Amino acid sequence: MNVVNKKYSRILLAISLLVMLVGCARQQEEEKAYREVLISAGEVITKMASACISHARSYISIREYARITGEDFDAIVDKILGSDYQEVLAQLKANKMKIDEFMEGLEEPPSALAGLYGKLFELHALYSKIHALAVSPSGSIEEYSVSINDLESQMNDLKSGMDLLYEQ
Secondary structure, eight states, X not given: OHHHHHHHHHHHHHHHHHHHHHHHHHHHHHHXXXXXXXXXXXXXXXXXXXXXXXXXXXXXXXXXXXXXXXXXXXXXXXXXXXXXXXXXXXXXXXXXXXXXXXXHHXXXXXXXXXXXXXXXXXXXXXXXXXXXXXXXXXXXXXXHHHHHHHXXXXXXXXXXXXXHHHHO
């Protein structure tokens, strides 16, 4: 009877180890997939923030051109950008809504990815500020330009920090 119990104990131990190994492998695969989601989301948000910054810079250039020439800003927008300006604005707003929906639906990460997850939400908050400035410019051109440059610098710093977390 003792030999039988030892044999079953070994079999149970082997099965337990196998179950643990399979569970660990599955957890690693889930973490890897979730990491890829976070990385991809960070890249999309960064690209959309960059698009907003480009849009803001075109606004700054047109405002400066209007100031120098004395022409009406809206007339210059129509002359230089035409209907593209409104289409770009509409696309920036639509993309923002999609990103916001994605972020709201993002599930809590595995504990190993909590830092990267937090940084992604920081990046999203920064993108939201950049987007707001890009689609609704206000203030003097100097203040606006400084704000855009400051937010771009913050975004680059945050993205660099995220890149370090990607490698871990």
